[in-house]
Amino acid sequence: MRGTSLRSNALMAPAVLWLGFLLILPCALVLALSFFRRGIYGGVEYVLTLSNFAQAIDPLYAGILLNSARIAGIATAIAVVIGYAAAYAIASAPRRWQAVLLFFAVLPFWSNYLIRTYAWIVLLNSEGLIPLILRWIGYPGEPPQLLYTEGAVITGLVYNYLPFVILACYAPILRLNPELREASRDLGGSAIATFLRITLPLTLSGAAAGAVFVFVLSIGNFITPALLGGGRFQMVGNLVYHQFLSANDWPFGSALSAILIAIMLLLLVAQAKAAERASGTARSESHG
Amino acid sequence: MASEPAYRHLGNFLLAAVFAFLYIPIAMLIALSFNEGGMPTVWSGFSTKWYAELLKNSDIISSAGNTIVVAAASTGIATVLGTCLALGVETRRRRGSALEALIFAPMIIPDIVLAIALLSFFSLLGVQMGLHTIVMAHVVFNLAFVCSVVRARLKFFDWSIVEASEDLGAPALATFARVTLPVILPAVIAGALLAFTLSVDEFIIAYFTSGAGRSSITLPIQVFAMIRFGVTPEINALATLLMCASLACLALAQKFNRGMVGA
Amino acid sequence: MLMKSNSARANAAGIAAAAIFAAPGLAADLVISNWDGYMAADAIESFNEATGNNAELVLHGTNEEIMGKIMASGGKGLDVAFVSSPFAEVLRNLGLAAEIDASKIPNMSNLYPEAMMLEHDVGNKFSVPYAWGTTGLCYRSDLIQPAPESWNDLLDPDESLRGKTTMLATDRWLLAAGLLAKGYSVNETDIAKLEEVRDQLIETKETLLAYDDTTFYLKLVSGEATLVHAWDGWCNFGIAENSDIAYIVPAEGSDLWVDTMVVLEASENKDAAFAFINFILDADNHQWAAENILYKVPNKAAMDALPPELIEAFPNMGYSADSMLNYEQLRDVGETQRDYARIVSEIKAAQ
Numbered sequence: 001m002r003g004t005s006l007r008s009n010a011l012m013a014p015a016v017l018w019l020g021f022l023l024i025l026p027c028a029l030v031l032a033l034s035f036f037r038r039g040i041y042g043g044v045e046y047v048l049t050l051s052n053f054a055q056a057i058d059p060l061y062a063g064i065l066l067n068s069a070r071i072a073g074i075a076t077a078i079a080v081v082i083g084y085a086a087a088y089a090i091a092s093a094p095r096r097w098q099a100v101l102l103f104f105a106v107l108p109f110w111s112n113y114l115i116r117t118y119a120w121i122v123l124l125n126s127e128g129l130i131p132l133i134l135r136w137i138g139y140p141g142e143p144p145q146l147l148y149t150e151g152a153v154i155t156g157l158v159y160n161y162l163p164f165v166i167l168a169c170y171a172p173i174l175r176l177n178p179e180l181r182e183a184s185r186d187l188g189g190s191a192i193a194t195f196l197r198i199t200l201p202l203t204l205s206g207a208a209a210g211a212v213f214v215f216v217l218s219i220g221n222f223i224t225p226a227l228l229g230g231g232r233f234q235m236v237g238n239l240v241y242h243q244f245l246s247a248n249d250w251p252f253g254s255a256l257s258a259i260l261i262a263i264m265l266l267l268l269v270a271q272a273k274a275a276e277r278a279s280g281t282a283r284s285e286s287h288g
Numbered sequence: 289m290a291s292e293p294a295y296r297h298l299g300n301f302l303l304a305a306v307f308a309f310l311y312i313p314i315a316m317l318i319a320l321s322f323n324e325g326g327m328p329t330v331w332s333g334f335s336t337k338w339y340a341e342l343l344k345n346s347d348i349i350s351s352a353g354n355t356i357v358v359a360a361a362s363t364g365i366a367t368v369l370g371t372c373l374a375l376g377v378e379t380r381r382r383r384g385s386a387l388e389a390l391i392f393a394p395m396i397i398p399d400i401v402l403a404i405a406l407l408s409f410f411s412l413l414g415v416q417m418g419l420h421t422i423v424m425a426h427v428v429f430n431l432a433f434v435c436s437v438v439r440a441r442l443k444f445f446d447w448s449i450v451e452a453s454e455d456l457g458a459p460a461l462a463t464f465a466r467v468t469l470p471v472i473l474p475a476v477i478a479g480a481l482l483a484f485t486l487s488v489d490e491f492i493i494a495y496f497t498s499g500a501g502r503s504s505i506t507l508p509i510q511v512f513a514m515i516r517f518g519v520t521p522e523i524n525a526l527a528t529l530l531m532c533a534s535l536a537c538l539a540l541a542q543k544f545n546r547g548m549v550g551a
Numbered sequence: 552m553l554m555k556s557n558s559a560r561a562n563a564a565g566i567a568a569a570a571i572f573a574a575p576g577l578a579a580d581l582v583i584s585n586w587d588g589y590m591a592a593d594a595i596e597s598f599n600e601a602t603g604n605n606a607e608l609v610l611h612g613t614n615e616e617i618m619g620k621i622m623a624s625g626g627k628g629l630d631v632a633f634v635s636s637p638f639a640e641v642l643r644n645l646g647l648a649a650e651i652d653a654s655k656i657p658n659m660s661n662l663y664p665e666a667m668m669l670e671h672d673v674g675n676k677f678s679v680p681y682a683w684g685t686t687g688l689c690y691r692s693d694l695i696q697p698a699p700e701s702w703n704d705l706l707d708p709d710e711s712l713r714g715k716t717t718m719l720a721t722d723r724w725l726l727a728a729g730l731l732a733k734g735y736s737v738n739e740t741d742i743a744k745l746e747e748v749r750d751q752l753i754e755t756k757e758t759l760l761a762y763d764d765t766t767f768y769l770k771l772v773s774g775e776a777t778l779v780h781a782w783d784g785w786c787n788f789g790i791a792e793n794s795d796i797a798y799i800v801p802a803e804g805s806d807l808w809v810d811t812m813v814v815l816e817a818s819e820n821k822d823a824a825f826a827f828i829n830f831i832l833d834a835d836n837h838q839w840a841a842e843n844i845l846y847k848v849p850n851k852a853a854m855d856a857l858p859p860e861l862i863e864a865f866p867n868m869g870y871s872a873d874s875m876l877n878y879e880q881l882r883d884v885g886e887t888q889r890d891y892a893r894i895v896s897e898i899k900a901a902q
Contacts, residue, residue: 012373012377015369018369018428022424022427029405029412038889103539105310110485112488113489113508115530118511118515119317121515122317127773127775217398227515230759230763232759232762247892248618264398407623500627501609513610
């Protein structure tokens with residue numbers, strides 16, 4: 001079967017080369033740039049330094065990183081809880097409805113991100129639709145400022161990534177063997193105990209995949225904070241954008257990107273490990 | 289699954305709330321696109337004038353043309369590369385986690401990181417940026433998506449038919465055309481449609497890898513500029529059209545490759 | 552093995568496709584980048600008709616955006632860029648701006664003498680001023696009583712204005728508001744003074760609706776905001792839609808901002824680029840620009856021909872050239888730019 005192996009490699013070669021040249025090399029370049037120094041007028045001075053990473057962990061930028069992680073974390077938590085519940089509800093719906101429900105849950109994800117974000121500007125601005133409705137139903141006094149708040153940024157992130165979480169959670173929930181739950185119930189397990197000990201561990205892999213996706217895309221996002229945050233919230237994505245397009249500090253922007261890549265890789269590994277362990281625990285529990 | 293009526297009601301209520309959350313903003317934009325006055329808070333009568341305005345806007349038309357060129361080219365290249373990659377990976381005996389990571393990475397890497405990485409790369413090499421650099425960049429993530437859709441299909445493929453065909457002396461290409469391709473074709477088409485949709489909507493990477501001239505401005509770059517300069521009713525009309533295009537693409541993909549959305 | 556040739560063909564197709572896109576094809580011979588709505592909609596078309604060129608216009612949202620593009624590409628693919636004066640200086644310092652050949656721009660003589668003597672580029676050696684003006688406060692006179700007078704009315708606003716004000720997002724102008732309020736130079740390099748300004752601007756942040764460079768006048772029109780930090784010409788966009796909107800230069804003064812046209816060193820068609828600048832400086836064309844974009848232009852012939860009603864409706868159009876020269880121009884601050892960038896990050900990141 002050597003021929004087959006050769007053929008497999010030949011089939012893979014063009015795509016692997018493409019990714020090698022236009023994904024791996026550029027990312028390696030980012031890593032390399034992060035160890036050089038910024039020139040006075042931007043540009044890169046080829047002098048080795050660790051100062052970009054030192055700068056990244058000084059309280060200001062570390063604070064921005066942590067705050068981005070916090071905002072991304074809140075958005076992830078909300079998206080995963082709602083998305084998981086929605087996926088569960090879809091999986092519990094009559095069989096013939098499931099495909100349609102899932103299709104329409106996922107559809108918004110395939111439409112333009114900017115426009116989906118823009119819709120929230122129209123809804124939330126103080127002369128917009130939601131404040132108008134609030135006044136109309138007799139909200140006492142001036143409605144609170146909704147747009148350009150942290151809540152608006154988080155809403156935008158949840159809105160944009162929720163469909164993906166629903167999709168990621170749906171498949172494992174659907175594959176869940178209903179007999180396991182029934183057995184647990186027959187043995188006297190409460191609904192909550194059954195959910196926590198059987199259902200949740202067995203379906204956690206989908207939720208974890210969804211969570212990693214939402215977190216990574218949220219922490220690197222710069223459009224949502226820019227459009228819905230009114231520039232009042234600085235996230236790592238904005239910082240990277242700023243280094244490349246206005247501060248002209250490519251090395252520092254590269255160091256921040258390298259950190260984002262590292263966070264992404266760590267989460268991917270953690271997710272794979274968690275999914276492995278979760279399915280292991282569930283298996284032993286259902287046997288025991 | 290659950291038969292308890294209380295849970296069922298809770299589930300229905302939850303689904304209604306989630307769909308309301310997902311679709312109210314979209315429905316609002318669609319409704320506004322037909323609003324004569326164009327103001328979000330005042331309904332001043334039904335009109336299609338914003339669509340007419342849109343069609344008169346030569347910047348939008350030319351950027352839409354650029355977007356179609358980028359999406360078609362990147363989809364074409366990505367579909368061929370991604371399908372070959374899927375076939376290669378699935379016929380390969382050894383499973384390498386590095387390879388899996390390489391294929392997964394383009395789907396999960398933050399857009400801004402890929403964007404600046406490519407910008408630095410092209411800039412260092414002195415490559416003049418334009419539509420061609422956007423195409424090259426879009427192929428990176430598109431091929432990963434096509435590959436994953438085709439691989440999902442190949443998981444259920446019976447490779448012994450291919451072996452049987454080749455044992456009988458059929459040339460590899462003929463075997464591919466008569467045996468493998470018909471089986472994976474729905475997935476290939478679905479993957480291509482998804483890639484096309486992704487490419488049409490992609491903004492951040494296009495923004496960083498586009499050139500200086502008008503000739504490399506894609507629709508999302510144009511939309512970003514418009515949104516930044518304020519709320520114009522034309523955007524609502526454009527949003528409605530883009531939404532319809534996405535709906536059509538996803539529905540087609542779903543039709544070709546049943547269950548893909550859920551798989 | 553035939554399958555291999557299949558993928559090779561795919562590769563070839565990819566290369567061919569890339570080659571097609573790389574080909575210049577019908578590319579324009581002159582690419583001009585300007586802010587959206589900053590010149591006559593048909594300016595390029597009339598220039599092409601008048602000169603037989605095939606120029607095209609691209610838009611940038613901010614100085615930073617176009618600077619990022621120019622830095623990434625070394626200016627390739629672009630011939631004329633409209634940027635504010637400190638950015639023009641940076642382009643010159645980076646060797647990206649071409650020397651202006653005045654002999655090819657006879658209409659330069661239409662400019663005010665003051666506009667030939669601007670600090671950032673005395674004699675217009677690498678940049679030609681296109682528009683100029685002040686930065687101040689733009690507000691709804693029907694919703695704010697009494698009218699604002701000082702930068703502190705924005706930086707430390709009355710309780711009734713909380714959440715109703717915006718400030719410019721661009722580093723230099725954001726800091727300039729704070730610097731002017733304290734009577735410092737808009738090009739301050741003393742880090743202690745800059746930190747003092749930073750602390751003020753962090754306090755101010757809590758009272759702001761948003762940082763906004765592009766839609767502040769729309770927020771005034773809609774009533775979302777009632778007092779915004781604005782460039783005078785852009786405030787005029789708001790005044791045009793609602794005559795209750797007014798503009799003032801605060802008592803502490805303003806900066807003198809100058810938006811310039813820079814020809815890029817990488818341009819392969821510099822003569823056409825100079826011809827374009829000459830076309831813009833034509834008295835009629837530049838007057839048309841002033842009337843339609845409502846920004847002051849440094850073109851004496853054009854400004855003298857403005858109808859008096861226009862100046863009555865938009866009082867800041869009447870500011871005289873010598874009165875504006877009392878204000879300090881934003882300059883490239885070299886090494887201190889890093890401190891500026893950092894301080895602005897600190898402000899934007901403050902909770």
